[in-house]
Amino acid sequence: MTTPMIFKDVVHVPVLSATTVLAKGLRTVGENGPLLLSEPGSAPLPGGLVVVPTLEMSERHLFPVQMMNLFDEDIWLT
Numbered sequence: 001m002t003t004p005m006i007f008k009d010v011v012h013v014p015v016l017s018a019t020t021v022l023a024k025g026l027r028t029v030g031e032n033g034p035l036l037l038s039e040p041g042s043a044p045l046p047g048g049l050v051v052v053p054t055l056e057m058s059e060r061h062l063f064p065v066q067m068m069n070l071f072d073e074d075i076w077l078t
Contacts, residue, residue: 011077013049013069021077023065036063046075 013019023036039053048071056063069075 011067013067013075013077015069015072015074018052018066018068020064020066022062024062034058034061036065038063038065046077047071048073049075049077 011019011021023038034057036056036058037054038051038056040051045051048069050068050070052066052068054064054066056065
């Protein structure tokens with residue numbers, strides 16, 4: 001199931017860098033706690049923005065997701 005990312009604040013991803021954002025996960029609980037799999041999906045992203053595939057576990061339903069900006073300009077996400 002694909003869930004769009006909604007940001008509480010504006011996220012700045014500087015040119016040719018990576019940043020970590022907190023994503024709110026679903027209330028689904030796995031065997032070891034809440035799990036979130038982040039990976040590139042079919043939703044359009046700003047040019048040069050890549051979601052780093054990650055599997056995370058968190059007790060608070062907030063998960064760190066890394067994003068990389070491979071473009072030659074800063075990217076702002078709202």
